[in-house]
Amino acid sequence: MEYKVPTMADLTAAGETPEVLFWVGCAGSFDDRYKRVTVAFVRILNQVGIKFAVLGTEESCTGDPARRAGNEFLFQMQAVANIEVLNMYGVKKIVTACPHCFNTLKNEYPDLGGNYEVIHHSTFLQQLIDDGRLKVQGGAFKGRKITYHDSCYLGRANDVYEAPRAIITALDADLTEMKRSRKNGLCCGAGGGQMFKEPEPGKKDVNVERIEEALGTGAETVAVACPFCMVMMTDGVKNKEKEDTVKVFDLAELVASANGW
Amino acid sequence: MPVVQQVLFALVLGFVGWTMFRRISVIKKTIALGKPEDLTDRPGERLSTMLRIAFGQKKMFDRPVVGVLHFLVYAGFLLINLEVLEIVLDGLFGTHRLLAPLLGGFYPILIGFFELLALGVLVACSIFLIRRNTGSVPRLSPARHRELNGWPVKDANTILVIEIVLMIAILSMNAADSLLQERGELAATGPYLVSRWLMPLFSGLGDGALHAIERGAWWFHILGIFAFAVYVTYSKHLHIFLAFPNTYFTRLKPKGEMENMPAVTKEVKLMLGLQTDSGEAPAEPGRFGAKDVMDLSWKNLMDAYSCTECGRCTASCPANITGKKLSPRKIMMDTRDRLEDLGRNMLANGGEIKDDGKFLLGDYITAEELRACTTCQACVEACPVLINPLDIILQLRRYQVMEESDAPASWNSMFQNLENNQAPWKFSPGDRFNWAEKVN
Structure with missing residues (x-):
């Protein structure tokens, strides 16, 4: 099928309103690895027949990294500008594949005048599976060991623990938990602005500590649901020289690839 | 009991009350140094959070063994205070076991229950003391965590030792008391569930010595409790009181949400031309x-x-x-x-x-x-x-x-990228939608 990526500007010009706005995020737009996640998710949306739109070049960073680093002014400049755009288009519902965008849009934009129903793509995919709109052909992952690394901004920050696991289970995969999981999950090391700076002096990098735990489960696939976790886990696998045997995938990639999309 | 003891007791009680009151008002004043924040919405949810987390100790049971041990000490603390109430009343009125005649046959059962709790506290605190000082729990080891060196380690051990000693005092007092009851020296209400096993230790002693032990342990126990109550207010152990308000006044928002800064919002809206200056003098931010x-x-x-x-x-x-x-x-x-x-x-x-x-x-x-x-x-x-x-x-x-x-310099670059390119990395905003070329 030919995949389409309508923008809000196009739809509005045609007098149409989408069911949901797909907030792509900076990593999903610019990071070569995470662009593949964006593509996978867009293919799923097309295949399922969801009427969606993106902001395209009208989107800009939610401001999360600035806010966590302490630059409230810059955060609010970004946020207020984004809210202007979102409200201009009358956006009601937003789905995003980035837990940091998800947290900021959902929890922090309301104080600045942006009120939307915001869901993370893991919850969105789970709902599609539950409603029978999205069939997951287990094939490629059937019986394969997958471990899921909880994103802090999805898990502890917003209590989303089960949706990602439900998707892995729907793949008929063998979900193998790390010892530190769900609310006890260990951070990948990139949150709070760490993604954009060198770590402080210490004995070890956080992502190495985490990937050792993931490798300890014997899983060949490490599933993630966050662009920062993706970078950190992938680097961790490289650090351990396991890139030939262990792969890091986002949940949307798992679903799309299981279906041959 | 001689009147002198009663007067002495009342004086000590007054002094302890006054000292604690003074100390608590200092703590209140220092907490009040903080900025105001309204945390009184949704009282029902707050109450239920407090009941679950503080009263029910829900999170302590994430580690079940320690959870049970801690619960023993906590339940002991809460319930043995009922017995302390009797001790305080006895001290003020010069009576001996004031509640015994009122409660009749239920009294020894109640005291037996308190003794069981005291034993639980004794055992749990001993385990805690060993655990803490043998390095078996890394998070409690000052060798691994510099912030524990000095006073914090002493504070932790002091609390545990005081609790153990107080429990020994109450059990010894009851054992001596029960022996005196057997000998007809005091009104019979015992022996009690746990202290009866200590009675053989003291049975060789004469009446005078037993009276001395009973009174000595009584005074030691209650003075120990008073001293502990004052000590707690200077110690990390203040959590026994503050756990309750602290869980009640918790923020009920999703954890991921950072507090907004309205002073900044106003400035941002003015800058972006979304709000015109009302001409009011801006509030001092x-x-x-x-x-x-x-x-x-x-x-x-x-x-x-x-x-x-x-x-x-x-x-x-x-x-x-x-x-x-x-x-x-x-x-x-x-x-x-x-x-x-x-x-x-x-x-x-x-x-x-x-x-x-x-x-x-x-x-x-x-x-x-x-x-x-x-x-x-x-x-x-x-x-x-x-x-x-x-x-x-x-x-x-x-x-x-x-x-x-x-x-850090790299954060400054990230800020700059955000300002100029609306992304934390140095990419042109015009390229933001280029990924769409890859979908087919």
Whole structure:
């Protein structure tokens, strides 16, 4: 099928309103690895027949990294500008594949005048599976060991623990938990602005500590649901020289690839 | 009981009450140094949170064995206080076991139950003392965590030893009492469930010696409790009281949500031309972020007094686990140390704080600690009494960046990219939608 990526500007010009706005995020737009996640998710949306739109070049960073680093002014400049755009288009519902965008849009934009129903793509995919709109052909992952690394901004920050696991289970995969999981999950090391700076002096990098735990489960696939976790886990696998045997995938990639999309 | 003892008792009780009142008012004053924050919405949810987390100790049971041991000490503390009430009344009225005639046959059962609790406290505290001092729990080891060196270790051991000694006193008192009852020296209400097993230890003693032990243990026990009550207010053990308000006044929002800064919003809207200047004199915004405890919310400060230094936050902190300087427990201890220094400052200067040239940021907590935080919420999740070290870290970061422009160079580049390209990386905003070429 030919995949389409309508923008809000196009739809509005045609007098149409989408069911949901797909907030792509900076990593999903610019990071070569995470662009593949964006593509996978867009293919799923097309295949399922969801009427969606993106902001395209009208989107800009939610401001999360600035806010966590302490630059409230810059955060609010970004946020207020984004809210202007979102409200201009009358956006009601937003789905995003980035837990940091998800947290900021959902929890922090309301104080600045942006009120939307915001869901993370893991919850969105789970709902599609539950409603029978999205069939997951287990094939490629059937019986394969997958471990899921909880994103802090999805898990502890917003209590989303089960949706990602439900998707892995729907793949008929063998979900193998790390010892530190769900609310006890260990951070990948990139949150709070760490993604954009060198770590402080210490004995070890956080992502190495985490990937050792993931490798300890014997899983060949490490599933993630966050662009920062993706970078950190992938680097961790490289650090351990396991890139030939262990792969890091986002949940949307798992679903799309299981279906041959 | 001679009247002298009664008078003495009343004087001691009054002195203890007065000392505690003074100390509590200092603590209240230092907490009130914090900024106001309204945390009184949704009272039903708050009450149920307090009942589950503080009264029901829900989070303590995340580690079941320690959870049960801690619950024994907690239940002992709550319920044995009923017996302490009898002791205080006896002391004031010069009576002996005032409640026995009122409760009849139920009295020995009740005392037996209290003794069982006392035994539980004794056993649990002994296990805690061994566990803490043999290095078997890394988060409690001063060799691994610099913030525990000195006073915190002594404080922790003192509390456990006092609790053990107090329980021995109450059991010895009851054993001696029961022997005197057998000999017809006192009205018979015992022997009791646990102390009866101690009676053989004392049975060779004469009446006079038994009276001395009974009275001695009685005084030792109640004076010990009074001393402990005062001590607690200077110690990390204050969590036994503050766990309740601290869980009640917790923030009920999703953990991921950072507090908004309305003063900034106004400026941003003016800059973006979304709001016109109303001509009103702008309210003095004070400091952006926090440099000292006065810039934090009163809830951050109550958090600091509620911390019992168990270190579950630090044990779950990814930065700490990987050897960085950050320890969320130290953030709380530093905040409290700062408050205590200001409390002493106030007392020494007639209720006013004299500038001591010190600040929480810099003199207690360093930039390196703040910068190691990944904001992962593990510390917040781990705390059994809903303390939030992360909120303090983020407010201090705000001060660093907004007031002092003090950020690592790579963060400054990230800020610049955000300003110029609306993305944290140096990509052209015009290329933001190029990924769409890859979908087919």
